[in-house]
Amino acid sequence: MGEEVKMKETFFITHGNPLLITDELHPLHPFFKNWKEKVYSKKPKAILVISAHWLTDHPVVNSVILNDTIYDYGGITYPAPLYQLKYPAPGAPKLAAKVQELLAKSGFKSVHIDKQRGLDHVTWAPLMLMYPEADIPVCELSVQPSLDATHHFNLGRALAPLKDDGVLIIGSGSATHPAYDTPHYDEVAPWAAEFNSWLETTLINGKYDEVNECETKAPNWKLAHPMPEHFYPLHVAIGAAGEDCKAELIHSSWFSDNSLKHGSYKFTSI
Numbered sequence: 001m002g003e004e005v006k007m008k009e010t011f012f013i014t015h016g017n018p019l020l021i022t023d024e025l026h027p028l029h030p031f032f033k034n035w036k037e038k039v040y041s042k043k044p045k046a047i048l049v050i051s052a053h054w055l056t057d058h059p060v061v062n063s064v065i066l067n068d069t070i071y072d073y074g075g076i077t078y079p080a081p082l083y084q085l086k087y088p089a090p091g092a093p094k095l096a097a098k099v100q101e102l103l104a105k106s107g108f109k110s111v112h113i114d115k116q117r118g119l120d121h122v123t124w125a126p127l128m129l130m131y132p133e134a135d136i137p138v139c140e141l142s143v144q145p146s147l148d149a150t151h152h153f154n155l156g157r158a159l160a161p162l163k164d165d166g167v168l169i170i171g172s173g174s175a176t177h178p179a180y181d182t183p184h185y186d187e188v189a190p191w192a193a194e195f196n197s198w199l200e201t202t203l204i205n206g207k208y209d210e211v212n213e214c215e216t217k218a219p220n221w222k223l224a225h226p227m228p229e230h231f232y233p234l235h236v237a238i239g240a241a242g243e244d245c246k247a248e249l250i251h252s253s254w255f256s257d258n259s260l261k262h263g264s265y266k267f268t269s270i
């Protein structure tokens with residue numbers, strides 16, 4: 001992979017919807033826009049994003065020369081310009097091969113490479129503001145919602161050596177991601193506030209074993225994550241950071257329905 005400054009940090013971000021790119025009032029817009037100035041000044045050699053929108057039975061990593069832009073908007077109709085956006089970041093075939101190698105060595109028996117898939121908006125929407133030059137190679141890794149948090153933590157543990165190659169590892173999902181028919185709340189939904197308080201306290205205190213048992217330990221788990229794929233990228237980021245990593249909350253806001261939490265964290269190995 002070549003010589004690069006070693007990365008000590010991994011990240012979990014709430015990716016938001018594509019409107020954040022053009023809406024300067026969206027709470028995530030300034031967070032991603034000021035990423036290099038206020039959050040992370042190093043320039044990675046490559047970026048690996050664990051995508052909450054790529055769901056597979058076994059781990060899959062994409063390996064292309066140039067990434068296509070996927071408009072995976074889940075049936076939601078956005079303004080026409082959001083279907084014209086492009087994030088033509090180069091692919092990272094060497095990184096994809098390394099991901100496959102590391103996972104295989106760690107006992108993951110079925111690890112596939114996809115040579116066609118591009119980047120979904122879980123990846124390109126934040127990166128378009130974080131790294132607008134689109135000059136850093138990027139690849140995505142899928143999540144396995146039929147498995148559990150510990151599986152994804154172990155994925156991260158296997159991928160930890162990538163940091164020594166200058167690879168920035170980002171889990172992209174959401175701190176809470178309730179069902180689409182969840183009622184709107186004028187104030188923050190009490191169940192969401194309770195879950196978020198548990199998450200922040202548990203992470204900051206380094207109780208990662210409890211986070212890995214979120215399915216049974218987290219309050220209001222089924223309300224906060226009826227679709228757990230939006231939470232499991234967090235566990236990959238924690239696993240990749242290392243056993244004694246330190247968690248830091250780097251962004252906190254609520255979406256307009258007051259039940260979807262834009263919580264984002266940095267994990268620094270010690």
